[in-house]
Amino acid sequence: MKLTIQTPGALTTIQDLGRWGYQAIGMPVSGAMDAPALIRGNILLGNPDNAAALEVTMAGPSIMFGDGDGAVAITGGDLQPKLNGQPVQNWTVIAVHSGDVLTFGGICGKGFRAYVCVSGGIDVPPVMGSRSTYMKAKIGGLEGRKLQKGDELITGTAGIFTPSMSCPENLRPDYSNAPLRTVLGPQDSYIKSEGIKTFLTAEYKLSSSSDRMGSRMEGGKLIEHVKGPDIVSDAIPMGAVQIPGQGLPIVMMADRQTTGGYVKIGVVHALDVARLSQYMPGSPVKFSEISQEQGIDISRAEAEALNSLRSHVSQPAVTHERGAMNVIVDGEKFFVEWEKLS
Amino acid sequence: MASIEAKILPAGETCIFVDFGEKIDMKINGCVQALKQSLSEKPFDGLRELVPTYRSLSVYFDPLSVNLQALKQRLEGELAGLSSGEIGGNSPEVRVPVFFGGEFGPDLHDVAEHTHLAEDEVVKRYCDSPLYCFMNGFTPGFPYLGGMDSSLETPRLKNPREYIPANSVAIGGAQAGAYSIASPGGWRIIGRVPYELYDANRDPAVAIQAGMWVKFYPVDMTRYREIEVQAKNGSYKIEYGRRSLAS
Structure with a gap:
């Protein structure tokens, strides 16, 4: 399949699960801000979890499909997708054909970014093992930049998928306003005990100056350091909560720099970093404490949810009235659609 | 010199920091590099990435395959065997x-x-x-x-x-x-x-x-x-x- 970008939207980039293994040389990880949404879209389409998709922000692009048939699954925030002008379901496999056009109505208060996952994944040359776009160093994705009008993308080899297959609601990510679960440390001891209490009780608002690098908090009482906000620089994991001199938390996101010189009071769980990435500017944000062991248990529960989705997808609930799938016969791949007549 | 003073600190569900101190110092960085070397040569199950900085080694792991207790014990063992200030040699x-x-x-x-x-x-x-x-x-x-x-x-x-x-x-x-x-x-x-x-x-x-x-x-x-x-x-x-x- 070929995708032609007719209009690019506010910020549309190619992302997979990130560029791991190069932080030691200062290369940020990048990748999808809402990775759990990307993975679910890929599972629905029979893609590898790490297949590249389009991360669409706030106002979506207009995309025309060409060069054959395939499917998309749109996950993450609800940006009101439409195929040829007709609303289509999120979290669902949608068959697409040459000439079809995907557009978006835009944000509607249910999330900030969506993932357009495509059968076979977006095929651009991997850089250091990843197709994720990192705009600051101009690498990955398409020429290391956000997509623009006229860009053409091709997809890789499609897996097996079933049109209309949906991710059940109970297996979708939690997008509630619950507090962001945070393991305290590595530098919680650099914060006055009153500051830790503030951090775990204050209600912040997500600042509009947040981006793929960091989510800034506004409002709430200021957090005081024991000595000062500067440390001898060390590493910044995904979700690290920096407390700079002004005393308000910044949660470090996908495009965070690998190292930094501010105190880190804690690290937000990956699932809740993904949830935070879906908040609208101005949304209330709270933090709660978990242990490192509890954090690992949460990751394991997520892995189980993904496995449940995998088995759900591999047992297609096709009605036998109507359906479509990829089949391989003698090594050749066919896309078959059927419909019961009479 | 007695054993190295270092702290094993949590950094979320995917990372541990081994922190050698709040200093820009060749001996401290030598410890960071020596520990990195040792973990690279004999990686543990679930090791994802090692990031050395001025004063700490960040040990990133896959939360699904890591055994946290075993990892902490391994790190303590490594620290006990580390001799300080290795930089300057070959x-x-x-x-x-x-x-x-x-x-x-x-x-x-x-x-x-x-x-x-x-x-x-x-x-x-x-x-x-x-x-x-x-x-x-x-x-x-x-x-x-x-x-x-x-x-x-x-x-x-x-x-x-x-x-x-x-x-x-x-x-x-x-x-x-x-x-x-x-x-x-x-x-x-x-x-x-x-x-x-x-x-x-x-x-x-x-x-x-x-x-x-x-x-x-x-x-x-x-x-x-x-x-x-x-x-x-x-x-x-x-x-x-x-x-x-x-x-």
Whole structure:
């Protein structure tokens, strides 16, 4: 399949699960801000979890499909997708054909970014093992930049998928306003005990100056350091909560720099970093404490949810009235659609 | 010296920091590098990535396959067996050609004025400094270099430049460094390297890496252009070697 970008939207980039293994040389990880949404879209389409998709922000692009048939699954925030002008379901496999056009109505208060996952994944040359776009160093994705009008993308080899297959609601990510679960440390001891209490009780608002690098908090009482906000620089994991001199938390996101010189009071769980990435500017944000062991248990529960989705997808609930799938016969791949007549 | 003082600290559900102390110090960084070496040679189940910094080693792992208790015990065991201050022995070294001054080093004149030294003397002392790369960070491949001759210390620009060309060699306060990609910045630019310090399509992608000694040496414009051409056609080899204690 070929995708032609007719209009690019506010910020549309190619992302997979990130560029791991190069932080030691200062290369940020990048990748999808809402990775759990990307993975679910890929599972629905029979893609590898790490297949590249389009991360669409706030106002979506207009995309025309060409060069054959395939499917998309749109996950993450609800940006009101439409195929040829007709609303289509999120979290669902949608068959697409040459000439079809995907557009978006835009944000509607249910999330900030969506993932357009495509059968076979977006095929651009991997850089250091990843197709994720990192705009600051101009690498990955398409020429290391956000997509623009006229860009053409091709997809890789499609897996097996079933049109209309949906991710059940109970297996979708939690997008509630619950507090962001945070393991305290590595530098919680650099914060006055009153500051830790503030951090775990204050209600912040997500600042509009947040981006793929960091989510800034506004409002709430200021957090005081024991000595000062500067440390001898060390590493910044995904979700690290920096407390700079002004005393308000910044949660470090996908495009965070690998190292930094501010105190880190804690690290937000990956699932809740993904949830935070879906908040609208101005949304209330709270933090709660978990242990490192509890954090690992949460990751394991997520892995189980993904496995449940995998088995759900591999047992297609096709009605036998109507359906479509990829089949391989003698090594050749066919896309078959059927419909019961009479 | 007794066993190394280090803290094993949680950093979320995918990472542990082994922290050797709030200092820029060769002995501390030597411990970071030694621990990194040891974990790379015998990786544990679920190891994802090791990130050495000035003062700590970040150990990233897959939360689904890690055994947290076993990992902590392994780290404690490693720390008990670590001897301090390993740097200086048979460590890797990179030799890096630089054209100093002129349009490639617009701040060389100001550095000379600030330090009351001749420009030639600034270059000599910069190249003779036992520079050591404590870590890469800031942007892909930016090396934080310690060990610069203290007579060269020059404060950063009050108004940072919006654009510094890639491969510019610089002084920022007491530190030396090199802009690996074009970026804004406030360090004093004194010269330029004729090849890409960072190139995603080259192995190694980053020329100056954490744990390496760095030896800058001056080249004239003829040699600069030669190396530039060789680097572009792929025939230039970055000069890696080792530094023994004696040199």
